[in-house]
Amino acid sequence: MPLWFIRGLRRGVVTTRYPARPDDSAALLPTPPSFRPGALTIAVADRLAQVCPSRALTREGEVLLYDVGACTACGRCRAEVPAAVTDSGQFELAATIRARLIKRIPLADGGRAPGSGAEVSP
């Protein structure tokens, strides 16, 4: 057993500086998507809701509801409509209130034409 003590001392501390500094491995993590309202129509929103296996994406009238808490970052929405969906690169998703994890993305012009506005990220 003393050998293990020495072995542990010799190996030293193995950890990262996260969260004080970003961790290199974060770049390798799949992250939830961001949405470009400019490319979102009702038809696109329905396709996205259809492929989402965890029901994180649903359409409610002229709004795309994006439940970040239900998203598993599987990437199916990005693969389905790459013009409308990108990787957010964000994985620090904690919120103190559940409702803050649900994003409402308006489909402009009643969803008949692509909307406008800033990209919506988790």
Added chain:
Amino acid sequence: MTAIQRDLAGRDPGLAGLLAALGQDGPAAGGPVITADVPAGRLEDAVRRIAARPAARLADVFASAADRGDAVILRLIWGLDADHAYLVTESVIEAERYPSLSDIAPAAFYEECEIYEQFGIRPAGTKPLNRVALPPIADCDLPRLGRAPAPPPADVHAPHVVGGHAFEFPFGPVRQVGVESLYYGLVTSGEEVVDLYLFTWHKYRGVEWRLQGRTPRDALFHVERTEGLGAVGPAWAFAAAAEAALGLAPPPQAERSRAIALELDRLYNHAAATAALCQSTGLVIGQAAAEIALERLLRLNAAAFGHRYLFGVVDIGGAAAGPDAAALRRDLPGAYGELRRAADALLSTNSFLDRLEATGILSQEAAARLGLVGPVARATGLPIDVRADHPASPYAELLPEVATADGGDVLARFRVMLAEAAESVRLIEEMLGAGAGPGRAEPSGGAGGAGSDAAASGLGWAESCRGEALAWVALDDRGRITRARLRPASVRNWRGFDDACRSQNVFTDIPIIEASFWLTVAGTAR
């Protein structure tokens, strides 16, 4: 795995006689999966004949609702390992009872209980059944594949009597931090484990029920999450089953991608089991050393395939992702070296080995009788490994060396895992050399393909980190799932856990035995 075609020429002549007795002719039985219709009246005789065959093991039993009335189709999957084939028998059960399979093949008992809860039919005789699948929640409409049993299943629990100075207490399902929830009843007279009863139904999710009506590609997302830790094996088995039904042949580079992911899956799980063994024996520095290796392997997974737990690699018809060969060649030796150094140090630590040796012993006879698979079976000397017994591309061209051990104790299981980890590294290097990448075969719309008129079914298999994973899929004429059967290795191996715990062990041995089995409760309570 996607099966390669073989013929009867390389098989034992006795197999042809067996198949003839089951009503199958030679040419029809030439592939790697043989299907035989067995009338319910001849089922008992058929099971006796097959079970008597050397190296035949009952790999799974499951039921499906028949097209007409209340009839149920009972399917038995046999691994004819010496003949490199699977035999699937199909029997239509019209009555509420069918011949007791577990009286002939004891490995069938768990599935008899499950089929009773899911479909309401039970084996003949008065043998009491255990509750294994659906939680005993009154007035709750749980996802069920068939009709509920006529009498409530609560009335048919196998009673157990605790006598003498022994007493029983429940343990779980919430246990220590970071350990999957599991509920078991411990019978003890003080410190020795007299008996142990597993309860896995509290985690029932109805995954097989949820797959119905989905396309195989849509269903794959859920299949990958059946076990969580060890996504590639069940996903590959499921994809292969769908491919067999659809008549798809994945491109070779995609098959090698799957195989590399499968070996990485094995590596990180064996590292995690090593860390768990250290934790259960109180060797915290050893645990930290193994967890450093584990973290490096998980990061390597992310670098190679974009996901730490290798989700999203397997696709129906091929692989959705190919490995980053440069990252693997650069980082795999270091990550594996970390595990090897920790393992070498553990193997020279007497206080650690003392806890493992003669703990949780399983005999080879028990492993064969219960139909165990994977490192648990191989540690008893049974060389069961579907990569070698049912070789499919790319393993047909690159056969792995199957690691076995004698003794059947925790130490034997640990040694088997370490030998397998070394072999996985070799296989990854070889397959990288042969070339691996994403790729997918698309349905042609021909026989069995989506869009054809014919409904189809298929069986798939893979050697996951825990052993043989099986999947059986039936598709309708629109290519949607009408029945999917998932049988991860955990389903088989939990039934050996209580036997191992009973073999003259004390309370503190249970976590050590559990770490050496390295199973998931989720895989069973799917």
